Amino acid sequence: MFLNRIKKELPLHLIILPGLALVVLFSYLPMAGIVIAFQDFVPAKGLFGAQKWVGGENFAYVTNMPGFYTILRNTIYIAFGKMLIGLLVPIAFAIMINEVKGKAFKRSVQTIIYLPHFLSWVILSGILIDILSPSSGIVNSIIKAFGFQPIYFLGDNSTFPLTMIFSDVWKEFGFGTVIYLATISTIDPQIYEASSIDGAGKWRQIWHVTLPGMRMIIVLVALLSLGNILNAGFDQIFNLYGPAVYESGDVIDTFVYRLGLLDAQFGPATAVGLLKSVVSTLFIGGAYYAAYRFANYRVF
Amino acid sequence: MFKIMAKTTLGSVLVLSLLLSACSKNNNGAPAASGSQATSSESQPAASESASASSPAIDPLGKYDPPIEITTFRSTNETLEANLPAGETLDKNRWLDAFEQDLGIKVKYDWVAKAGDQYDQKINLSLSSGALPDIIPVNVNQLKQLAESDQIEDLTAAFEQYASPLTKELLMQEGDRPFNAAKFNGKLMGIPSIASSRETQNFVWIREDWLKNLGLTPPKTMQDLLKIAEAFTKNDPDQNGKNDTQGLALIKDLTNVGYAVLEGFFNGYHAYPGIFVKDANGKLVYGSTQKEMIAPLTQLHQMYVDGIIDKEFITKDAGKVGEDTVAGKNGMFFGAHWNFAWPIQLVHDANVKADYQAYPIVSIDDKMAMTEVNLATNTYYAVKKGSKNPEAIVKLINMFLEKNYGATNDFNKYYRDTEGHELWSLSPFSALPPNKNIENNIAILDAIKNNDNSKLNPESMSVWDNVMKYKNDKDEANHGWFKAFSENGVGDLMVQYANDNRHIFNEFYGAPGDNMKKYSATLLKFEKEMITKFIVGKEPLSNFDKYVADYNKLGGEAIEKEVNEWSQSLQK
Incomplete structure (x- = not known):
């Protein structure tokens, strides 16, 4: 019986092997580099050379750095904003677009909102600087047309984080919308028919049929995005920030970039990276447990 | 951002390559007077006479017999590889032949990598794995790490004894800063591959x-x-x-x-x-x-x-x-x-x-x-601890400078031939005297003023060509070159800056x-x-x-x- 099972499943296990090997090679082995977080690391001595062990000194050094808590706060603010709004907007949009009747219109809207996802921030940042310019940008021209003062979205500490959040949502919501639309299309039309016979209007259908049908995928996406709680988006911020908005825009990743790559402070930079991973793991784990307890959600 | 960087870098590389590359025939015999002043006024070298007097056996360009073999890293780039003279490669070329025949030094590469990220990664890997060649081209940070982990030789004596007067003079054109940067606890741990800070x-x-x-x-x-x-x-x-x-x-x-x-x-x-x-x-x-x-x-x-x-x-x-x-x-x-x-x-x-x-x-x-x-020199040649001939790098640099700028120079054979091949870059070891670019600019400006390009070397000729394309054919795409090398153009101003010593380090x-x-x-x-x-x-x-x-x-x-x-x- 047992032998039979092995015989039957062996080829399947063998198929996993190459993938597993790659994961071990590229995801698990490099984790050995974590030791750098606890060392006064000198590259010339080698990864496994006679490095000086400093215990938690790198962590203490980083957390005691002036401004570290501002950076942490900026990161969480921007990352959480992106998570929350980035979760809600595609859901709302998918439901709305699902109700649209004209097929051609539906498809073209879907494609157009999906488009920015493929542009890199290097390019988009240039475009954003232009359209958000207080003197010549189109957004501020509209604001001025309504008689308001122009807003310096990218140059003002009070608006910079929100600009990061909304521009990121704008770039990525098309992608999320596609996922939710696919989910909606798997809902059995009979349920809609049944609900309309029971006298449910559009709103009631959305609330009682569409949203419950999307529940699992919403929980999954929300769960996965929780891992990004300390990822405020390096590409975007690096291309858009500057000394004037360091106060509200400097985040952990840009900080690590300056620390690790520009100043060659490998120990502290690794310590911050490790800290980020640990926090992400805790969040994902906690959220998974909560989803399991309260929403009866499970991956396997 | 990257587009910009590319543009900016391209611009500077373009211009630098043109300005850096050339060395006119005129300065072959007598490398700039300012250089020799710097030498005598600064404290660092100067001991060449006394050193050679006390130990007459030492010859800065002496040949090893039997020949020795040294290993090093080599960086390369697309321009270099696309413009190799016929029949020559990075592993087999006139510079390596000259090193072997005249100095009895066979140069071997542990590895060759493209300059930039690839080279930096490989060199960091080699440094961290401890797989060092005899001569290690490093930046000042890496030099410090190597020096502090006691992996490289003290080159103070080797430089004092083996550097030729020409080498000392040319390497000191910008003062003793490149040497001070390579000194740890008063010991010279690397030979600077000097570059011009005035750029x-x-x-x-x-x-x-x-x-x-x-x-x-x-x-x-x-x-x-x-x-x-x-x-x-x-x-x-x-x-x-x-x-x-x-x-x-x-x-x-x-x-x-x-x-x-x-x-x-x-x-x-x-x-x-x-x-x-x-x-x-x-x-x-x-x-x-x-x-x-x-x-x-x-x-x-x-x-x-x-x-x-x-x-x-x-x-x-x-x-x-x-x-x-x-x-x-x-x-x-x-x-x-x-x-x-x-x-x-x-x-x-x-x-x-x-x-x-x-x-x-x-x-x-x-x-x-x-x-x-800021000091522009950013490469130093360090020598692995226990290397048998730590003075070899000094001799190699002696020869590099001698063949290009010394009394016995053969410019067209070793620096640049008439087809414009950058022959100097075939050598894995180089040092470019900082005053050279200024001297180039002077030559080009003179040529344009006197409408006589006969004294220009091939690379300066390309500047001349660009200027003439605008001057004669009104080719607007070369307006920038024309302006740069007009009277009081930026090429001229660089010379004026140099004459006035208009810089603070x-x-x-x-x-x-x-x-x-x-x-x-x-x-x-x-x-x-x-x-x-x-x-x-x-x-x-x-x-x-x-x-x-x-x-x-x-x-x-x-x-x-x-x-x-x-x-x-x-x-x-």
Whole structure:
């Protein structure tokens, strides 16, 4: 019986092997580099050379750095904003677009909102600087047309984080919308028919049929995005920030970039990276447990 | 960002390669007089006579018999590989043959990698795995690590004894800084592969057609310059009837990138942001926190309020500001010599009437304005501990310089042939005398003035060709070259800067110490943030003292102490 099972499943296990090997090679082995977080690391001595062990000194050094808590706060603010709004907007949009009747219109809207996802921030940042310019940008021209003062979205500490959040949502919501639309299309039309016979209007259908049908995928996406709680988006911020908005825009990743790559402070930079991973793991784990307890959600 | 970097880098590489590469025949026999002055005035070498007298057996170019073999790393690049002379490769070429035949040194590569990321990764890997070759080309940081982990040889004696007088003279053209940077505990741990530091000197670039439109003359003083900037903003210099121009272009990062930056402006007030300078007591102090910064910052704030500086500069990087410059929205900026290729050629492409001209930076008072420069030498040849012939690298550099600049030079065979092959780059070991570019510029300017290109070497000839394409055929795509090598063009100004010794060196040029490593990330951010705030008026200038106090508290004081200790360790 047992032998039979092995015989039957062996080829399947063998198929996993190459993938597993790659994961071990590229995801698990490099984790050995974590030791750098606890060392006064000198590259010339080698990864496994006679490095000086400093215990938690790198962590203490980083957390005691002036401004570290501002950076942490900026990161969480921007990352959480992106998570929350980035979760809600595609859901709302998918439901709305699902109700649209004209097929051609539906498809073209879907494609157009999906488009920015493929542009890199290097390019988009240039475009954003232009359209958000207080003197010549189109957004501020509209604001001025309504008689308001122009807003310096990218140059003002009070608006910079929100600009990061909304521009990121704008770039990525098309992608999320596609996922939710696919989910909606798997809902059995009979349920809609049944609900309309029971006298449910559009709103009631959305609330009682569409949203419950999307529940699992919403929980999954929300769960996965929780891992990004300390990822405020390096590409975007690096291309858009500057000394004037360091106060509200400097985040952990840009900080690590300056620390690790520009100043060659490998120990502290690794310590911050490790800290980020640990926090992400805790969040994902906690959220998974909560989803399991309260929403009866499970991956396997 | 990357597009911009590419553009900027391309521009500078292009120009640098043309300027760097050439060496005219005239200077073969007698390498610049200024070089020899530097040699005698500086303390470092000079012992050549005594050394050779006491041990006559030592010959800087002596041959090893039997031949020895040394290993090293080699960087390469596409241009080099695409332009190899027929029948020669990186592994088999005239330089390696010369090293083997004349010096009895067989050079072998442990590995060859493309310069840039690939090379840096490989070298870091080799350093961390301890797989070192005999001769290790490294940067100053890596040199320090190797020296501190005791993996390389002390080269003090080898250099003293084996460096030829020519080598000592050429390597000292910029003073003893490249050597001091490679010294740890008073020991020379690497031979500098010197480069010219003057390439980063800033000029002020002004739209000359706008000056003419407004009936203004070029600036002689900072006061003139401020008046021009104001007129460029308020008096409609492009005469389109609209108030759509700004006087001074500026990027959000404020310094360092060599285009639309502020070093030249601050230097005009004798303030030197970002570098260490000697104060009245001979102590090294950090320029960005000195009281000399207050006057220019006050002025910049006023210019920001008046709209002379773009109100939106805080969101614009070099690429964005470059677009404005090309569109004719601003008419003046501080920047390096290569700006004539980018963005100025683009300005001219967009508007044939647009005509930028470089001027030396100007001073607020009767003291001459000096440009701040950093040491450009960034490669050092270290020798692995226990290597049998640590002096081999000195001999190799001796030979490199002798064949190119010495009495027995064979320029066309070893430096560049008549087809323009960059033969010098076939050698894995090189050092480019800093004064060479200036001498090149002089040769080109002379040739153009006398309309006689017979003395030009092939690479200078390509500059000549570019200039002539504009001069004779009115090829507007070469307008930048024409301007650069006209009288008082930027090529000429570089020579004038050199003649006037118009530069102040960053007095700290060693490997960063522990305090600097520890605090500089925080401090650099703080400095840029505060300077930006002073300019846009978020912080009043009356808080400058508080800024300095905070700066020192955040680690500035510790760094200053460390830098001074380093500086004193050089005196020993």
